[in-house]
Amino acid sequence: xxxxxxxxxxxxxxxxxxxxxxxxxxxxxxxxxxxxxxxxxxxxxxxxxxxxxxxxxxxxxxxxxxxxxxxxxxxxxxxxxxxxxxxxxxxxxxxxxxxxxxxxxxxxxxxxxxxxxxxxxxxxxxxxxxxxxxxxxxxxxxxxxxxxxxxxxxxxxxxxxxxxxxxxxxxxxxxxxxxxxxxxxxxxxxxxxxxxxxxxxxxxxxxxxxxxxxxxxxxxxxxxxxxxxxxxxxxxxxxxxxxxxxxxxxxxxxxxxxxxxxxxxxxxxxxxxxxxxxxxxxxxxxxxxxxxxxxxxxxxxxxxxxxxxxxxxxxxxxxxxxxxxxxxxxxxxxxxxxxxxxxxxxxxxxxxxxxxxxxxxxxxxxxxxxxxxxxxxxxxxxxxxxxxxxxxxxxxxxxxxxxxxxxxxxx
Amino acid sequence: xxxxxxxxxxxxxxxxxxxxxxxxxxxxxxxxxxxxxxxxxxxxxxxxxxxxxxxxxxxxxxxxxxxxxxxxxxxxxxxxxxxxxxxxxxxxxxxxxxxxxxxxxxxxxxxxxxxxxxxxxxxxxxxxxxxxxxxxxxxxxxxxxxxxxxxxxxxxxxxxxxxxxxxxxxxxxxxxxxxxxxxxxxxxxxxxxxxxxxxxxxxxxxxxxxxxxxxxxxxxxxxxxxxxxxxxxxxxxxxxxxxxxxxxxxxxxxxxxxxxxxxxxxxxxxxxxxxxxxxxxxxxxxxxxxxxxxxxxxxxxxxxxxxx
Numbered sequence: 001x002x003x004x005x006x007x008x009x010x011x012x013x014x015x016x017x018x019x020x021x022x023x024x025x026x027x028x029x030x031x032x033x034x035x036x037x038x039x040x041x042x043x044x045x046x047x048x049x050x051x052x053x054x055x056x057x058x059x060x061x062x063x064x065x066x067x068x069x070x071x072x073x074x075x076x077x078x079x080x081x082x083x084x085x086x087x088x089x090x091x092x093x094x095x096x097x098x099x100x101x102x103x104x105x106x107x108x109x110x111x112x113x114x115x116x117x118x119x120x121x122x123x124x125x126x127x128x129x130x131x132x133x134x135x136x137x138x139x140x141x142x143x144x145x146x147x148x149x150x151x152x153x154x155x156x157x158x159x160x161x162x163x164x165x166x167x168x169x170x171x172x173x174x175x176x177x178x179x180x181x182x183x184x185x186x187x188x189x190x191x192x193x194x195x196x197x198x199x200x201x202x203x204x205x206x207x208x209x210x211x212x213x214x215x216x217x218x219x220x221x222x223x224x225x226x227x228x229x230x231x232x233x234x235x236x237x238x239x240x241x242x243x244x245x246x247x248x249x250x251x252x253x254x255x256x257x258x259x260x261x262x263x264x265x266x267x268x269x270x271x272x273x274x275x276x277x278x279x280x281x282x283x284x285x286x287x288x289x290x291x292x293x294x295x296x297x298x299x300x301x302x303x304x305x306x307x308x309x310x311x312x313x314x315x316x317x318x319x320x321x322x323x324x325x326x327x328x329x330x331x332x333x334x335x336x337x338x339x340x341x342x343x344x345x346x347x348x349x350x351x352x353x354x355x356x357x358x359x360x361x362x363x364x365x366x367x368x369x370x371x372x373x374x375x376x377x378x379x380x381x382x383x384x385x386x387x388x389x390x391x392x393x394x395x396x397x398x399x400x401x402x403x404x405x406x407x408x409x410x411x
Numbered sequence: 412x413x414x415x416x417x418x419x420x421x422x423x424x425x426x427x428x429x430x431x432x433x434x435x436x437x438x439x440x441x442x443x444x445x446x447x448x449x450x451x452x453x454x455x456x457x458x459x460x461x462x463x464x465x466x467x468x469x470x471x472x473x474x475x476x477x478x479x480x481x482x483x484x485x486x487x488x489x490x491x492x493x494x495x496x497x498x499x500x501x502x503x504x505x506x507x508x509x510x511x512x513x514x515x516x517x518x519x520x521x522x523x524x525x526x527x528x529x530x531x532x533x534x535x536x537x538x539x540x541x542x543x544x545x546x547x548x549x550x551x552x553x554x555x556x557x558x559x560x561x562x563x564x565x566x567x568x569x570x571x572x573x574x575x576x577x578x579x580x581x582x583x584x585x586x587x588x589x590x591x592x593x594x595x596x597x598x599x600x601x602x603x604x605x606x607x608x609x610x611x612x613x614x615x616x617x618x619x620x621x622x623x624x625x626x627x628x629x630x631x632x633x634x635x636x637x638x639x640x641x642x643x644x645x646x647x648x649x650x651x652x653x654x655x656x657x658x659x660x661x662x663x664x665x666x667x668x669x670x671x672x673x674x675x676x677x678x679x680x681x682x683x684x685x686x687x688x689x690x691x692x693x694x695x696x697x698x699x700x701x702x703x704x705x706x707x708x709x710x711x712x713x714x715x716x717x718x719x
Contacts, residue, residue, distance in 0.1 A: 069681050073469060094684065098470035183662060239553050241574035241663040250554075370682070379682030387664035390574070401488060408483070 027314045028059045028081040029303075032068035037268060041334035048330075049321050056314050076100040080308030082315040088123040088134060088302050089371035090209075090378075095304075096126045102305035102312060104319060105129045111320050116341045119359075120300045123367050132304035133319040135328060137365075138264040138337040139355035140190060140297035145258045146281040148175060156283040160198075160226070163286045167235045170258050177235040179257035181243030182389060185382035189369035191261050192385050193297055196223045198288035202295035202364035209372035211410030215381075215402040224388065224395055226288060231392050241386060249273050261285070263299070264337060267351050282354045293363035299371060300340060380405045456697065463690035473687070480691035490692070493668040496580050497649065497699070500669060503584045504591060504648035508640045511595025512633075516625075518596070519603045529600065536593035544657030547586035548573065573659050576666035583667055587654045591647055595640045602636030603629075638711075645703050649696070670696040 031042050039062060050058055061081065063071060072084060076095060086092055095101045108114060108130045114121060120134045149156075149166075152173055157163040167177035182188045197205050200219045207213045208220065230236060237257050240248065246269060251257040253273035260266070270280050284294070303322060305315045321327060328339035333347040338356055346356045359365060370378035384398045428435060463480055467473035484490050518529050535543060553559040553569040562569035572582040606629055614628040630637070652671045655661060661668040661676060668676070670692055676682075678689020 066681075070679075073684075077470070094468055094470055098468075100470065183660070185662070239571035239574050242552060242571050375682040376685065379676075383662075383664040386662070390576075390663060404486075 025311055025314070026057045026059055027083070027311050027318060028061070029318070030061045030063065030068070030072075030075065030081045030084040032063055032065050032085045034062050034064055037335045041331045044334060045322060045327055045331050048327065049318060052321070053314075053317065056317075076306050076308065080306035080310075082309040082311045083303050083305055083318055085301060086132065086304050087367075087371055088120065088132065088300055089367040090374050091371050092131055092302075092304070093126060093374070096131050100307055101131045102307045102309065102315075103129045104131060104133065104305060104316070107133070107316055107319060111323060113323060116325070116343055117323060118342065119298075119365060120302075120340050123300065123365075123371075124302065132302040133323050134300040134302040134340045135322045136332050136335065136337045137298045137300035137340055137359070139358045140194070140261070140263045140299075141282055141284050141355075141358060143260045143262050143266065143270065143280055143282055145252065145255065145275075145279060147279045148255060148258045149281075156281075157286045159286050159290075160288045164229060167230065167233070167259075171233060171235065175255065176237045176251065176257040178230065178259050178261065179237045179248045179252045180240045180261070181245045181248030182240045182386045183242060183244050183247075185379075185386055186368070186370055187245050187248075187261075188385035188389060189378070189382045190263070190297065192223070192227070192381075193366060193369050194261060194285040195226050195288070196220070197295045197297075197366065198285060198292060199223045199226055200289070201292040202366065205295070205366050206372070209369065209377075211374075211377070211406055215384075215399045215406060221395075221399070224399075227388070228392055228395075231389060236389060241390060263297075264351055264355050267336060277350070282351055284358050294361075295364035295366060296359050296362040297368055298338075298359045298362070298365040299368045374409055377406060377409045459690040459693050460697075462686055463688075463694050465687045467686040468684045469686050470684075476687065480688050483688065484691055484695070489665045489668060489673060490670075492665055493670045493673040493692075496667065496669045497696075499580055500584055500587075500648040500651050501645065503581070504588065504644050504651075505641070507588050507591035507595050507644050507647075508637065510588070510592045511640060512599050512637075514592060514596040515599035515603060519600065533593050533597055535590040536597070538590075540587075540590065540653040541657050543586060543590055544583075544654045547582070547589075548658050551582055573667075574663050576663055579659055579663065579667040583651075583654050583658050586658065587647075587651055591644060594643060594647075598636045598640045598643075599633060602633045606632045638707075642707055645707075646700075649700055649703075670699075 029046070031039075033039060033042070042062070043060070046058055046060055050056070068085075072086065072095075075081065076084070077100060086095070092101065108117075108121075113130070113133070117124075117134060120137065121130070124130045124132055124134060144156075148154075148170070152169055154166045154169055155162070157166050170177045180187050180191065193205065196208070199222050204213065204219055208215075208217075213220070237248065237251055245262070245266070248260070249266070249269050250273070252260050253270065253275055264282075267280070271277070284296075287294070303319055305312055305319065309315055322331075323341060325339070325341045325343040325345070328341045328344040329346075332339040332344070332352075336347070336349060336352060338346065338352065338359065346352055366372060369381065373381060381402060384402050388395060388398055462473075464475060464477055465473040466476045466480070514532060518525065518532060522528075550556045551558050551572040553562075553571045556569075558572065559569035570578060572578045610628055610632070611624070614624055619628055650671060651669055652675065655667060655669060655672045656675075659667045661672050665673075674689050674692040674696065677685050677692065683689065
């Protein structure tokens, strides 16, 4: 069946070479980020695509991110666009399994994405096939107030002990070391992921999110012990469960907190909160267990073709277009993130440069706890992390509950 | 009618409809309402009970699992938390009824501009629940909210009401009470308009005043209003969805969940899409509501039969 569709597509492609203008029609794209930067980047790319393909009538729908997450389930099965943005890893799994995304392995092969997009290939792959094309990713790490660090004579910590020492110094000076807002849970997963990646490494992260090791495993307990070392002395800001990640920027901006475990998309928000480029800086999450190869969180965003798309031929053209090095360079410069295409050039912004240095030398790239683990497990896990941050003494109960859920989810 | 029938009797035969006019016509008028009620209310109830026997993500094939969703429910901490919170809601939300009565009694006097005060008191019911939730979220914010200000004024460190598992549900119920009191108040205000002046007069002559007047003369006459107020408050408590969605999303770590929101979370939210499990929760919620609703329907029936 699959072979036949491919053959048909090839035939279609061949005829279209002769009569592009006649065959080309509307290309509907659903995009999920109306924030100024990302919207600009997307629209610039679409404009360029239109310029190169004047015969394709591109229709763009830009939706709010949360609304998109709900709407996608409807529009994929009812009224499919030709292209939609979505996330790789386990987040695309339900749609792939339900046959709602088009297999684009042929495109990966033709365009040699296996080489140029190698960094993200594993997370775009399910059942041995590729289902979409990624256009951007970003690093995670610790953003900190450089001015405060300089005032107190703190260096960028390289090891766990240095991080604890730096936190102690900050605390002595009435500055909470870490800000965080866990109202929407995922921020806590970022901290957990890093502690786990540094304590146990990439393989344990993958085994845990794949349901192969238990939450009560001694290695995972070791991760929580490290976390406890930050929670017990009050190194995280109070009331974090009432705050979103944006709310948590306020104490960071007014100097009540000095560090933030975050993704690079947050830099814009720091600047909007009144911090200047000189006041903020970035360092990689410090080493915990010496010798564990450094893996990083680097979630990617991608575009997919719904299997119900009407104009799959032009959709493939667009996917090939957004993977091009020049397009990815331009786009990611606008949105302040990293291009995935290894031939693309990286913006000379200092955070992007540091981020590039961070992810390009990493031994493994994790997507994020809630993208690597199945949705139900992720939700329960992140609630567990939040509960642990507020009531660390309940660790045993939390881990046992997570084990119970894990058993059911992965059965 | 009799006249019309007589004039028609000269015809040899009446059509079936004409013979059964009186019996059939009400049903014709009821038909559209019944049709939509069946399609949009009755059928979905059975549909969701049916779905609760499946494991289904809403996209792929549904897998028959029998009672497994219910067995899982029995062993689910989050479910018990939600159930407990539902009970809390039901009990505490009832405060809206006496509070509404108190406000109504207070406002039931003739003062200049009384209508303005009445509409101001009614205002919280008119604005959207989402807005109420948002406003109270800000009130409760320990950093810049009014609660934080008051606590700091007395030199105490303010509680993070919405982040504390022991306080969060009370915080949300309190926010929910605000519009609900307004609702009960308006029900009682209309009720008070119909309180017979002669009975008050008679009561006064018999020496009733203050509490005894309220309890023995006014309240019995307000019985219909009380009945409606309790019914809408029970239903309001069981549907307490919007407040939770806006204020905490069930957090911290699920401790402010109620069944309605938990159902939404498991069946329809970002990390959910377990339609079967969500339907099982919905079924339990439905059964709880059914107990209340049948009780009140039974009461209503009794009252009507007794002629009150």
